[in-house]
Structures are given as structure tokens and as C-alpha cells.
Amino acid sequence: MRYIILGTAGHIDHGKSALVKALTGVDPDRLKEEKERGITIELGFADIHYSDGLCVGIVDVPGHERLVRNMLAGAGGIDIVLLVIAADEGVMPQSREHLAICNLLNIKSGIIVITKTDLVEDDWLELVKEEVRDFVKGTFLERAGIIGVSSKTGENIDVLKEKIHRIALQVSPKSTGGLFRLPIDRIFTLKGFGTVVTGTALSGSLSSDAQVEILPAGVKSKVRGLQSHGEPIEKAYA
Incomplete structure (x- = not known):
């Protein structure tokens, strides 16, 4: 898809x-x-x-x-x-x-x-x-x-x-190579899940359990789960 x-x-x-x-x-x-x-x-x-x-x-x-x-x-x-x-x-x-x-x-x-x-x-x-x-x-x-x-x-x-x-159909696909970059547009907390961020990936790919860094604060965290358009996924691509 x-x-x-x-x-x-x-x-x-x-x-x-x-x-x-x-x-x-x-x-x-x-x-x-x-x-x-x-x-x-x-x-x-x-x-x-x-x-x-x-x-x-x-x-x-x-x-x-x-x-x-x-x-x-x-x-x-x-x-x-x-x-x-x-x-x-x-x-x-x-x-x-x-x-x-x-x-x-x-x-x-x-x-x-x-x-x-x-x-x-x-x-x-x-x-x-x-x-x-x-x-x-x-x-x-x-x-x-x-x-x-x-x-x-x-x-x-x-x-x-x-x-x-x-x-x-005419839009060129984004690059799935390089660093995973996702500008954050929303942040909220769900009980039992912790902090949730949403956004649109610009490049790269990301898997569950991956280590990430949130800029510009330099906060490091771990991905507990991923969803795309409301469906759980194992790996996210730009």
C-alpha cells in the first residue's frame, strides 16, 4: 500500500x-x-x-x-x-x-x-x-x-x-534511505503506553524497539510501538 x-x-x-x-x-x-x-x-x-x-x-x-x-x-x-x-x-x-x-x-x-x-x-x-x-x-x-x-x-x-x-499517483516517493526523520506535530500521553508522538516521516525507516533521539533537546528514548493510519506495524517507512 x-x-x-x-x-x-x-x-x-x-x-x-x-x-x-x-x-x-x-x-x-x-x-x-x-x-x-x-x-x-x-x-x-x-x-x-x-x-x-x-x-x-x-x-x-x-x-x-x-x-x-x-x-x-x-x-x-x-x-x-x-x-x-x-x-x-x-x-x-x-x-x-x-x-x-x-x-x-x-x-x-x-x-x-x-x-x-x-x-x-x-x-x-x-x-x-x-x-x-x-x-x-x-x-x-x-x-x-x-x-x-x-x-x-x-x-x-x-x-x-x-x-x-x-x-x-504523480507524487514522487520519499527516500527510505538515510536517517529516520519525523517532525512531531502532536504529543500526548496514553495510560499504559506512555508518551505518544505523531507526525509525517520525511526520510528513512524505523522499527519497534529502536533507539531514537528527539531534537533539539537531545532526549534519547526507545520506540515501544508503531502505528500507521490507525493500524499497528512493525516498521515505518518515509
Whole structure:
């Protein structure tokens, strides 16, 4: 099975989490506060499994300006970005900020998704598409496709899934040689297991019981167990 990492990017309340749920059936907003406030605070995760064995892991990032640090944690290791822009609002401040971050991280592939198309007329949607085309000029998304979707009605969700599949197949595999490197995006503790870290491997491979060093603190530790996309594994590869 081949794994590709896809990340969302875009302004707060532009429908990123609703889009992930429409694509996967999984609500990435798992915290009580997220559900009460209707915004993403921590990173969310979900998967799309394709019949040819491809698995696209989705990292749903916060859109609020005060949560850019959390967005950066999730953006490391992304192969493909979904730039999400709401049809009823168009390009907004965090749309610009997130695209700039993706450029700095040297992300090469992406799709522009205009959400909430059920809220606007066709003429307005065309105006938003023109605004978006001007917005992405000179970036890695200049030649990216623009797909209008509605997470509420399901319009074009299957079209977007197929587009993700085609682009994912074109992503070059990461190197499994050299040192194992995994930027940490989450840390938490599970009773009976101890400290758990999550992230996206950038290079190398790692086995259970291996000795690791956590930088920059220089803390040395031992791997007690490994999981990939919710399944236990004996060895992890970039």
C-alpha cells in the first residue's frame, strides 16, 4: 500500500473540516470545544482509501489567525495541498497567509477547492473563480485545477476524490534511505503506553524497539510501538 499526505489550507470557517468529512466520512474536529465553537483548533486526521491500494492521509489544519502555529505543525510533510476558499466570501486573509506558508514549505502539488457552492448563484461563482485565478498567479497553484463543491449537497465531491487520486499517483516517493526523520506535530500521553508522538516521516525507516533521539533537546528514548493510519506495524517507512 502506498501512502500520500494531503493537507487543507484556507481561511477560518471556509468549510475545510466539512469538506474532509464529505470526502472521508470522518469528522476531523474531535474536541468538544471545536464542536461547540464550530472551528478547528487542533490538527484533525482522516483517510481516503482507493481500490488500487493508494491511501491518502488528510491533515485538516486550523484556519484562525491565532492558530497559525498549529497550521505550521500540520503542514510539514504534506505532498498535496487543498486550498479551500468559500464561494460566499472569496479570498480572505488566512487564504493568503496559508498559501504563502505552502510556498515557503516548497509544496509542489495542489488543488483549489471552492466550497459552499450551494450558497451562491452561478454568476457569482464565476467571479470568485476569476478572483482565485488572479490570487494564485506566480505560485505553485497557478496551473492547478479549480473545483467547486458543496459538502452539504455532495456536489462534485466524487469529482474531487478522483482528482486527488490522479495527482497523488504523480507524487514522487520519499527516500527510505538515510536517517529516520519525523517532525512531531502532536504529543500526548496514553495510560499504559506512555508518551505518544505523531507526525509525517520525511526520510528513512524505523522499527519497534529502536533507539531514537528527539531534537533539539537531545532526549534519547526507545520506540515501544508503531502505528500507521490507525493500524499497528512493525516498521515505518518515509
